[in-house]
Amino acid sequence: MADLPKANELFKSINYTPPSTGWMDTPVDTSPGNWCYPAKAEKLEYLGFPNPREWNPADVDWKLPENWQDIVHEGFKERLGKYRSLKVFMDICVRCGACADKCHFFIGSGDPKNMPVLRAELMRSVYRKDFTMAGKILSTLTGSRVMTEDVLKEWFIYFYQCTECRRCSLFCPYGIDTAEVTMMARELLHLCGVNINWILEPVSNCNRTGNHLGIQPHAFKDIVDFMVDDIEEITGKRINVPINEKGHEVIFITPSGDVFADPGIYTFMGYLMLFDHIGLDYTLSTYASEGGNFGLFTSADMMKKLNAKMYAEAERLGVKWILGGECGHMWRVINQYMDTMNGPANFLEVPKSPITGTVFENARQTKMVHITEFTADLMKHNKLKLDPSRNDHIITTFHDSCNPARAMGLMDEPRYVIKNVVKNFHEMPEQTIREQTFCCAGGSGLNTDEIMEIRMRGGLPRGNALKTVQDENGVNMLSCICAIDRATLLPLANYWAPGVDVCGVHELVGNALILDGEKERETDLRMNPLPGKEG
Amino acid sequence: MNALYSLVLVFALVLIALFGAGAAHMTGLFGTLLPYVAIAVFLVGFASRIIGWAKSPVPFSIPTTGGQQKSLDFIKHDRFDNPVTPGQTFIRMVLEICCFRSLFRNTSVALKDGRVTYSSAKWLWGFSLLFHYSFLLIVIRHMRLFFEPVPVCIGFVEMIDGIMQIGVPRLYMSDLLILVGLGFLLGRRLRDPKLRYISLVTDYFPLLLIIGIALSGIYMRYFAHVDIIALKKLTMGLVTLSPVIPEGVSVVFFVHLFLVCTLLVYFPFSKLMHAGGVFLSPTRNMPNDTRIKHHENPWNDPSIKPHSYADYEDDFREPMIEAGLPVEKES
Ligand code: SF4
Ligand code: SF4
Numbered sequence: 001m002a003d004l005p006k007a008n009e010l011f012k013s014i015n016y017t018p019p020s021t022g023w024m025d026t027p028v029d030t031s032p033g034n035w036c037y038p039a040k041a042e043k044l045e046y047l048g049f050p051n052p053r054e055w056n057p058a059d060v061d062w063k064l065p066e067n068w069q070d071i072v073h074e075g076f077k078e079r080l081g082k083y084r085s086l087k088v089f090m091d092i093c094v095r096c097g098a099c100a101d102k103c104h105f106f107i108g109s110g111d112p113k114n115m116p117v118l119r120a121e122l123m124r125s126v127y128r129k130d131f132t133m134a135g136k137i138l139s140t141l142t143g144s145r146v147m148t149e150d151v152l153k154e155w156f157i158y159f160y161q162c163t164e165c166r167r168c169s170l171f172c173p174y175g176i177d178t179a180e181v182t183m184m185a186r187e188l189l190h191l192c193g194v195n196i197n198w199i200l201e202p203v204s205n206c207n208r209t210g211n212h213l214g215i216q217p218h219a220f221k222d223i224v225d226f227m228v229d230d231i232e233e234i235t236g237k238r239i240n241v242p243i244n245e246k247g248h249e250v251i252f253i254t255p256s257g258d259v260f261a262d263p264g265i266y267t268f269m270g271y272l273m274l275f276d277h278i279g280l281d282y283t284l285s286t287y288a289s290e291g292g293n294f295g296l297f298t299s300a301d302m303m304k305k306l307n308a309k310m311y312a313e314a315e316r317l318g319v320k321w322i323l324g325g326e327c328g329h330m331w332r333v334i335n336q337y338m339d340t341m342n343g344p345a346n347f348l349e350v351p352k353s354p355i356t357g358t359v360f361e362n363a364r365q366t367k368m369v370h371i372t373e374f375t376a377d378l379m380k381h382n383k384l385k386l387d388p389s390r391n392d393h394i395i396t397t398f399h400d401s402c403n404p405a406r407a408m409g410l411m412d413e414p415r416y417v418i419k420n421v422v423k424n425f426h427e428m429p430e431q432t433i434r435e436q437t438f439c440c441a442g443g444s445g446l447n448t449d450e451i452m453e454i455r456m457r458g459g460l461p462r463g464n465a466l467k468t469v470q471d472e473n474g475v476n477m478l479s480c481i482c483a484i485d486r487a488t489l490l491p492l493a494n495y496w497a498p499g500v501d502v503c504g505v506h507e508l509v510g511n512a513l514i515l516d517g518e519k520e521r522e523t524d525l526r527m528n529p530l531p532g533k534e535g
Numbered sequence: 536m537n538a539l540y541s542l543v544l545v546f547a548l549v550l551i552a553l554f555g556a557g558a559a560h561m562t563g564l565f566g567t568l569l570p571y572v573a574i575a576v577f578l579v580g581f582a583s584r585i586i587g588w589a590k591s592p593v594p595f596s597i598p599t600t601g602g603q604q605k606s607l608d609f610i611k612h613d614r615f616d617n618p619v620t621p622g623q624t625f626i627r628m629v630l631e632i633c634c635f636r637s638l639f640r641n642t643s644v645a646l647k648d649g650r651v652t653y654s655s656a657k658w659l660w661g662f663s664l665l666f667h668y669s670f671l672l673i674v675i676r677h678m679r680l681f682f683e684p685v686p687v688c689i690g691f692v693e694m695i696d697g698i699m700q701i702g703v704p705r706l707y708m709s710d711l712l713i714l715v716g717l718g719f720l721l722g723r724r725l726r727d728p729k730l731r732y733i734s735l736v737t738d739y740f741p742l743l744l745i746i747g748i749a750l751s752g753i754y755m756r757y758f759a760h761v762d763i764i765a766l767k768k769l770t771m772g773l774v775t776l777s778p779v780i781p782e783g784v785s786v787v788f789f790v791h792l793f794l795v796c797t798l799l800v801y802f803p804f805s806k807l808m809h810a811g812g813v814f815l816s817p818t819r820n821m822p823n824d825t826r827i828k829h830h831e832n833p834w835n836d837p838s839i840k841p842h843s844y845a846d847y848e849d850d851f852r853e854p855m856i857e858a859g860l861p862v863e864k865e866s
Contacts, residue, residue, distance in 0.1 A: 011646070
């Protein structure tokens with residue numbers, strides 16, 4: 001991180017003119033800083049992934065299995081047969097370039113291989129050679145090439161410079177989703193043991209301890225107790241938090257980032273205060289203490305395995321439905337994959353808010369409700385006692401997390417919640433919010449420090465939009481509904497718009513809530529003095 | 536370079552037709568056999584590509600949403616960008632296919648005064664629409680060559696297309712507009728360094744081929760003034776499966792026809808299949824209803840189970856008891 005250039009220098013270094021050599025002839029740069037650390041052998045062994053070994057991407061020899069070309073070829077073939085998306089996306093791109101400047105990594109780096117179309121071409125070129133007649137005969141003229149070790153290395157570099165945010169897909173006239181291509185490419189890389197630790201370690205932790213940070217059950221309980229203490233200090237009210245208890249109506253599952261990391265913990269405190277306020281009959285679980293699914297970044301099978309815990313635990317504890325916290329990829333998995341992979345969960349009931357009686361028809365099948373849907377409904381029915389003036393020191397904007405925004409279309413619910421608890425709210429520029437939102441550049445397992453420059457480059461569009469509202473509206477807080485965002489947006493804001501802090505939406509709710517019998521509050525959840533209560 | 540290769544290729548095709556049908560008098564080959572082959576290849580090829588795609592299932596429902604989901608009553612649902620019913624999804628597809636809706640969103644990025652700026656970039660949208668619709672009009676107009684009597688609707692399309700009443704024979708707008716559209720698409724590829732960088736021979740070739748077809752057609756109609764009666768005899772012969780090569784069919788026509796045949800043969804093996812593929816794109820043609828309805832994955836492996844709660848408790852029972860957390864088995 002030491003050699004991270006200054007923001008304005010980095011900005012000046014961006015050049016959108018492609019190199020003079022054709023992309024197939026431009027060698028891939030495998031020097032450190034361009035890749036995330038490879039997965040540790042022991043993690044692969046634990047998960048039963050192929051080819052565990054110590055290796056270094058900067059070395060020439062990646063210690064691939066001897067028949068790695070056959071492995072990739074066979075794996076490719078299998079996936080073409082299994083996924084129509086892959087097959088169609090390999091065939092119908094017309095290279096119109098509409099997606100080219102939609103990727104935050106391209107916008108921040110100018111590297112043409114970060115244009116979604118070219119990223120996918122890295123894979124398509126091999127597809128054409130291996131699976132199409134024209135590609136076999138005409139070769140480079142049709143943009144096809146043989147799978148060599150250099151191509152594989154290029155895949156590793158560029159498919160781990162894609163956060164699977166799907167912004168490109170929104171703009172493509174055929175809906176070609178480079179995230180889907182990336183997911184397939186990563187699956188193929190996994191088959192040869194080419195993967196990164198920042199994904200595999202969380203995966204293995206999730207599997208064993210139930211959450212990606214590896215928090216063990218007693219530690220989880222300790223952390224919750226600390227938060228209960230803090231809430232008592234701030235509000236004068238001690239609340240009760242059931243954990244692993246049977247016989248409650250609802251299980252609440254949130255990403256473990258909310259339990260562990262600052263600023264997620266304030267959001268977590270917000271959830272707990274809300275549940276206490278409305279008297280929700282709920283429990284947490286240490287076994288299913290991770291909503292975020294890092295399996296999504298490895299393979300469909302791993303995603304299924306990790307996700308299955310939610311239903312398994314809901315069944316064991318005998319709850320009626322599941323309430324889910326603020327998390328990006330968790331909701332992509334829940335919305336697009338969960339019932340297909342892990343359901344149907346017929347032992348659960350269609351979610352119904354016990355407070356307002358609202359039946360969540362849009363969650364009829366998965367039986368899982370997003371907390372902002374739940375809270376927005378409470379607010380609409382006037383079930384919350386709120387004092388928004390406690391957030392008067394906060395001038396906030398809202399970052400739509402890519403996954404809920406483009407996989408679900410969850411956009412107005414969080415805004416509705418925010419507007420009920422904060423007076424000062426400003427939207428970032430139109431082309432950077434809602435379905436057009438820009439990624440935090442650390443999604444899909446890339447929020448690791450060894451690629452900080454890549455992340456800051458990818459974070460330029462978001463950071464720049466943030467800077468705009470900071471300059472124009474004095475925004476000092478970036479709220480979001482994703483635990484990865486809460487981790488990745490901090491360094492990003494610090495770099496591109498210093499002075500802006502990051503919070504979850506339910507932290508703002510927690511600040512505003514008037515708990516029954518609470519004392520007059522002096523501070524917000526971060527223990528900063530409230531406006532008018534300084535000194 | 537790739538553009539040049541493609542240009543040479545198209546010229547070569549023209550020469551083949553000029554020589555074959557003109558100098559070598561192989562009009563039978565160019566006028567009847569090739570068209571039959573081309574149409575057969577096109578139909579079989581097109582169908583088998585579609586079937587090939589359709590054979591791979593869609594294990595997961597992965598629509599890309601472009602607006603607010605259906606949720607609470609008081610939140611306005613964006614029905615056509617985030618459809619939940621088949622009807623809404625159908626309309627989304629119609630908008631996509633007939634109006635190129637996603638392309639309409641296009642923006643372009645620039646770096647100005649230390650800021651990233653986004654400006655609306657609808658040129659590609661506009662000119663692609665222009666090209667595709669002109670092409671459609673032209674194809675419909677050509678249908679008059681294959682019907683006797685000519686259906687009224689084709690006559691109507693012709694009338695509209697020639698409504699400006701300029702020149703003799705009357706100028707069809709689509710003839711001009713298709714060239715404008717193609718010219719833009721080609722010019723854009725050549726001018727924009729990003730696009731030049733990603734463009735392959737297979738990107739320039741179809742553009743130049745269609746330009747060749749359009750130019751030869753225009754030349755025939757407005758400059759060479761070919762014998763339409765003779766042409767219609769030839770095409771009707773093809774349709775009725777009793778092919779004839781009448782007198783007076785000029786060699787320009789064979790060039791035109793040969794290029795069209797090339798296009799038909801090339802079509803199913805190329806990116807031009809986007810015309811069929813767009814209907815099958817899972818990110819667009821699926822409703823966003825996976826929280827509401829079950830979607831089946833034929834590859835869902837029932838043997839994949841989570842790390843079980845029992846194993847988890849075995850791992851952590853002691854500390855759990857110590858921390859006062861409930862357990863299933865006391866020890
Ligand atoms: S927008 Fe779609 S068709 Fe155009 S280049 Fe990108 S992926 Fe290909
Ligand atoms: S999914 Fe996102 S990160 Fe990946 S290529 Fe598309 S825009 Fe870029």
